[in-house]
Amino acid sequence: MIPVFALLLDALIGDPKSLWSKIPHPAVMMGKLIDWADQRFNDDDDDEATRKVNGILVCLGLVASMFALALIICSLPLGWYISVFVGAFLLAQRSLIQHVQAVADALRMSTADARIMVGRIVGRDTNGMSREGVARSAIESAAENFSDGLVAPLFWFVVAGLPGLLIYKIVNTADSMIGYRTPRHNSFGWAxxxxxxxxxWIPARLTALIILLAARVTAKFTDIRTDAIKHRSPNAGWPEAAMARALGVALAGPRSYEGEMRDFPWVNEQGRQNANEADIEAACLVLWKSWAIVLAGALVVAMIRAIC
Structure with a gap:
């Protein structure tokens, strides 16, 4: 039942700023650990082979440290309650919806305001982005982050308990910090x-199915796969393709990174390209319906375990 209570607590309180102004957020602490490891073990003078080996060892060290931390927490007298709060703070449904909704609110005011807000949740260039581009970017971020911010961590929380959750989160955080194909991190962040x-792999495809069920879309899963494999990531394309069909819009397409325009293919190419703030809000509604399905699934698993 711990994952169920964590889901409910996250939906209720999200990430309270008053709390994190006093103590560091668990994800921030993970980020600091990863940054320390990057500075300590990723030497610019090392060759690529040495960097890859160091990166593998760092990855193993991060996993081992989270496994040990989880065992310590679970052994404490109040370990059950601590696990609920840790789970709630490492799941990101409420905060995701708030960030995405903020883009829709800003888009109603001006495109310039919306560019600032969407720049907080995407990694692409936002200067000069059109209204439609802002909306599409927000929707893509909503779908992808629902997968790796809620479904995936919850999946591993249910499968492997607190160790599974902490290991997933630190690996996912590390990927977002050192997993890029840059000269510094191409080898070191490989592992x-x-x-x-x-x-x-499993959570991304599960997310696509959940989104389709929540939106009551009868799209063929083969069509989702056709669009998903166009994505540069082996996983991110699945929730994005499902959300595109849930809303009837085309996502992805050409966008700019570091001043360079890249001609990425469209997802759901036959959909509308003129997404707007109403589509962003529709995506938020789909995600809340999807959250309800996730909650129901977690409850079923908890009941089955209780019976068995």
Whole structure:
């Protein structure tokens, strides 16, 4: 029942700023650990082979440290309650909806305001982004982050308890920090990036199914797969393709990174390209319906375990 209570607590309180102004957020602490490891073990003077080996060892160290931390927490007298709060703070439904909704609210005021807000949740260039581009970017971020911010961590929470949750979160955080194919991190971050792909493989496809069920869309799963494999990530394309069909819009397409325009293919190419703030809000509604399905699934698993 711990994952169920964590889901409900996250939906109720999200990430209270008053709390994190006093103590560091668990994800922030993970980020600091990863940054320390990057500075300590990723030497610019090392060759690529040495960097890859160091990256593998760091990845193993991060996993081991989270496993040990989880065992310590679970052994405490109040370990059950601590696990609920840790789970709630590492799931990201409420905060995701708030960030995405903020883009829709800003888009109603001006495109310039919306560019600032969407720039907080996407990694692409937002200067000069059109209204439609802002809306599409927000919807894509909503779908992808629902997968790796809620479904995936909850999946591993249910499968492997608190160790599974903490290990997933630190690997996913590491991927977002050192998993890029840059000269500094191409070899060093390889292990964390590949492990993140493995840990997200089932949750990403499960997320696509959940979104389709929540939106009552009868799209063929083969069509979702056709669009999903166009994505540069082996996993991110699945929730994105499902959300595109849930809303009837086209997502992805050309976008700019570091001043360079890249001609990415469209997802659900036959959909509308003129997404707007109403589509962003529709995506938020789909995600809340999807959350309800996730909650129901977690309850069923908890009841089955209780019976068995």
């Amino acid at each position: 964390c990036a590949r492990l993140d792909d493995v840990l997200n």
